[in-house]
Amino acid sequence: MRQLMWVSQLLLVxxxxxHQFAFSLSNHSSSPHxxxxxxxxxxxxxxxxxxxxIDISASPYCGVSSYPKAKSWDKSADCxxxxxxxxxxxxxxxxxxxxxxxxxxxxxxxxxxxxxxSYLQKLxxxxxxxxxxxxxxxxxxxxxxxxxxxxxAVLEGEIRYISYLSKLISLDLSGNYGGISLGSHTFSLLLxxxxxxxxxHLSQVNISAVLPMNLSSSFIxxxxxFTGLYGKLPDGIFHLPKLQKLKLKGxxxxxxxxxxxxxxxxSSLQMLSxxxxxxxxxxxxxxxxxxxLSYLDLSECKFSGPAPESLGNLTHITDFDIxxxxxxxxxxxxxxxxxxxxxxxxxxxSFSGQFPSSVTNLTLLGGLDLRNxxxxxxxxxxxxxxxSLIWIELSHNSFxxxxxxxxxxxxxxxxxQAGSNQLRGxxxxxxxxxxxxIDFSNxxxxxxIPQSISGLVNLTDLNLSSNNLSGNLGIFSRLKELRSLDxxxxxxSLSNEENNATLPSSVRIVLLSSCGxxxxxxxxxTRYLDKVDLSRNKIEGRIPDWALSKxxxxxxxxxxxxxxxxxxxxxxxxxxxxxxxxxLLQGPIPVPPPTISLxxxxxxxxxxxxxxxxxxxxxxxxxxxxxxxxxxxxPKCLYTLSNQLSVLDLQGNNLHGTIxxxxxxxxxxLRSFNLNGNQLEGSVPRSLANCSRLEVLDIGNNKLNGTxxx
Numbered sequence: 001m002r003q004l005m006w007v008s009q010l011l012l013v014x015x016x017x018x019h020q021f022a023f024s025l026s027n028h029s030s031s032p033h034x035x036x037x038x039x040x041x042x043x044x045x046x047x048x049x050x051x052x053x054i055d056i057s058a059s060p061y062c063g064v065s066s067y068p069k070a071k072s073w074d075k076s077a078d079c080x081x082x083x084x085x086x087x088x089x090x091x092x093x094x095x096x097x098x099x100x101x102x103x104x105x106x107x108x109x110x111x112x113x114x115x116x117x118s119y120l121q122k123l124x125x126x127x128x129x130x131x132x133x134x135x136x137x138x139x140x141x142x143x144x145x146x147x148x149x150x151x152x153a154v155l156e157g158e159i160r161y162i163s164y165l166s167k168l169i170s171l172d173l174s175g176n177y178g179g180i181s182l183g184s185h186t187f188s189l190l191l192x193x194x195x196x197x198x199x200x201h202l203s204q205v206n207i208s209a210v211l212p213m214n215l216s217s218s219f220i221x222x223x224x225x226f227t228g229l230y231g232k233l234p235d236g237i238f239h240l241p242k243l244q245k246l247k248l249k250g251x252x253x254x255x256x257x258x259x260x261x262x263x264x265x266x267s268s269l270q271m272l273s274x275x276x277x278x279x280x281x282x283x284x285x286x287x288x289x290x291x292x293l294s295y296l297d298l299s300e301c302k303f304s305g306p307a308p309e310s311l312g313n314l315t316h317i318t319d320f321d322i323x324x325x326x327x328x329x330x331x332x333x334x335x336x337x338x339x340x341x342x343x344x345x346x347x348x349x350s351f352s353g354q355f356p357s358s359v360t361n362l363t364l365l366g367g368l369d370l371r372n373x374x375x376x377x378x379x380x381x382x383x384x385x386x387x388s389l390i391w392i393e394l395s396h397n398s399f400x401x402x403x404x405x406x407x408x409x410x411x412x413x414x415x416x417q418a419g420s421n422q423l424r425g426x427x428x429x430x431x432x433x434x435x436x437x438i439d440f441s442n443x444x445x446x447x448x449i450p451q452s453i454s455g456l457v458n459l460t461d462l463n464l465s466s467n468n469l470s471g472n473l474g475i476f477s478r479l480k481e482l483r484s485l486d487x488x489x490x491x492x493s494l495s496n497e498e499n500n501a502t503l504p505s506s507v508r509i510v511l512l513s514s515c516g517x518x519x520x521x522x523x524x525x526t527r528y529l530d531k532v533d534l535s536r537n538k539i540e541g542r543i544p545d546w547a548l549s550k551x552x553x554x555x556x557x558x559x560x561x562x563x564x565x566x567x568x569x570x571x572x573x574x575x576x577x578x579x580x581x582x583x584l585l586q587g588p589i590p591v592p593p594p595t596i597s598l599x600x601x602x603x604x605x606x607x608x609x610x611x612x613x614x615x616x617x618x619x620x621x622x623x624x625x626x627x628x629x630x631x632x633x634x635p636k637c638l639y640t641l642s643n644q645l646s647v648l649d650l651q652g653n654n655l656h657g658t659i660x661x662x663x664x665x666x667x668x669x670l671r672s673f674n675l676n677g678n679q680l681e682g683s684v685p686r687s688l689a690n691c692s693r694l695e696v697l698d699i700g701n702n703k704l705n706g707t708x709x710x
């Protein structure tokens with residue numbers, strides 16, 4: 001009997017296992033591996049793929065994640081196995097298509113095979129180039145769509161058809177840079193119809209409307225940066241119970257104030273960006289209720305008053321930016337609690353007091369901006385944090401004392417900006433070669449430029465101007481990445497007597513005003529220079545042709561206050577600013593290239609007539625020919641340039657003739673007009689009254705008659 005019971009139990013176990021096996025087979029047969037995607041959907045995908053070419057430039061913002069997903073699609077394989085394709089596990093229908101960052105180049109016409117995929121629930125075509133294809137009404141036919149991402153896809157047109165997609169949970173049309181428009185009515189319709197929407201990203205879509213009052217309480221993410229929103233932001237937006245990310249940056253005419261009491265009851269907000277809006281008022285203590293906040297950007301608004309100490313309660317904050325406002329008062333030292341802080345930007349306000357020392361204890365901080373405030377006192381001499389610091393911006397304050405040694409020993413520091421303070425003492429030797437940019441300009445530093453600078457192989461920008469430093473140009477010859485060098489107004493020894501006193505070929509900006517330079521040999525190893533200031537030095541004779549060849553593509557050239565006797569105008573292609581003042585130049589006026597905007601050649605020994613060719617300089621805004629020995633008539637066409645010139649200075653020459661009666665038309669731009677000390681005759685023209693912007697008028701010491709104003 002006992003054996004019979006055992007056999008019956010064994011049979012039950014076997015039957016149960018058979019049932020389980022059959023059930024697992026049934027489940028397995030419904031997977032996409034056994035249910036092939038329907039042939040017509042596979043064909044639609046292949047046709048959609050074939051309508052595009054592959055161009056890596058079509059996905060410029062994707063970095064390493066950019067690759068042609070559709071290129072790997074095998075015609076003989078089940079399309080449910082293709083990269084970027086997701087199928088329904090029961091029927092095998094294509095329900096998801098992700099071709100983001102796929103380097104697709106082409107158009108999406110209204111008859112594209114894409115619209116045959118009627119079962120789609122998720123569609124992502126972001127970061128491709130669809131050549132300003134219009135958003136077709138066919139998009140409104142995806143009745144099952146819950147997620148749609150067409151961001152950064154180079155599309156245009158109205159998007160009212162998308163408001164028909166009533167099941168949408170997530171919609172992203174951002175980054176189409178003005179190509180997509182969304183009128184006020186359509187925007188309201190979109191918000192009314194998409195009742196299930198929780199993520200809406202429309203940044204750079206042209207909305208130009210007032211944000212409606214009745215926003216859905218289901219919103220989790222709302223991205224409306226640079227959309228042209230204006231008017232007052234509804235207070236209710238700060239009380240949406242599920243809202244985690246709110247991005248309204250770049251809506252310059254959007255106004256509002258923060259709630260003075262509690263914000264959303266769940267304190268769910270993690271990201272808040274109101275940068276470049278017209279939000280105003282004081283920062284309330286209620287911000288401290290946002291316990292989950294990790295990203296706060298209130299830069300370039302109109303906030304005023306002090307920064308409340310309660311901001312120190314935002315213990316999850318990683319990025320904190322209240323720069324470019326009207327905030328004032330002392331910076332209270334409440335940063336010690338913000339252990340997760342990675343970037344802190346307080347610059348361009350009116351904060352006073354001393355350097356907030358608790359900041360130096362933050363071990364994760366990567367960037368610190370205190371520039372353009374009224375901070376005083378010394379920079380802390382010791383730190384316990386800053387191990388992760390990459391950039392520090394302290395410029396345009398009133399910090400005094402010496403530069404602390406720790407600033408030269410941080411292993412990750414790449415950018416040091418401490419110009420326009422009252423720092424004194426010497427510059428320490430750098431311990432690491434990762435530094436890329438240094439600015440200690442406009443301080444009271446002295447001593448030699450540290451030799452360790454020659455080992456900063458990553459250095460691109462160096463500004464040590466307006467100090468009392470000493471050194472030789474040879475120290476910079478090994479800096480193969482150097483682009484900009486400014487050593488102006490120092491006590492440098494730059495006479496080029498050493499053979500190695502050359503600059504690297506990489507340098508594009510050379511600013512060495514008042515550095516005792518006598519020769520240009522240090523430029524021989526350079527290639528193409530963009531901005532060059534060698535003013536107030538001791539350069540004699542003519543600028544050699546080999547040096548001019550280095551300047552062919554320059555946009556700015558200042559060699560004023562030297563001892564130059566000649567200057568050959570080669571065919572400059574980009575020159576906008578040319579300053580040859582206070583030299584010993586002789587002969588006729590050299591006519592600058594047609595690109596010139598500012599031309600100074602006063603205080604020389606130029607002779608002859610003013611060449612009419614100057615009148616062909618259509619971009620000219622400042623012309624200074626003063627204090628030479630020019631003679632003859634002023635070309636009439638030069639007077640007509642008052643319509644584009646802001647400064648015309650011809651004083652201190654031997655010019656004669658009359659000023660034309662119609663010399664200045666209405667709407668001219670002239671701000672300074674100087675003819676003093678010439679031989680001009682006749683009446684002062686009544687047309688001078690048209691110079692509504694005139695700030696300086698000097699026509700004395702001539703033979704003119706009449707009065708002004710008339």
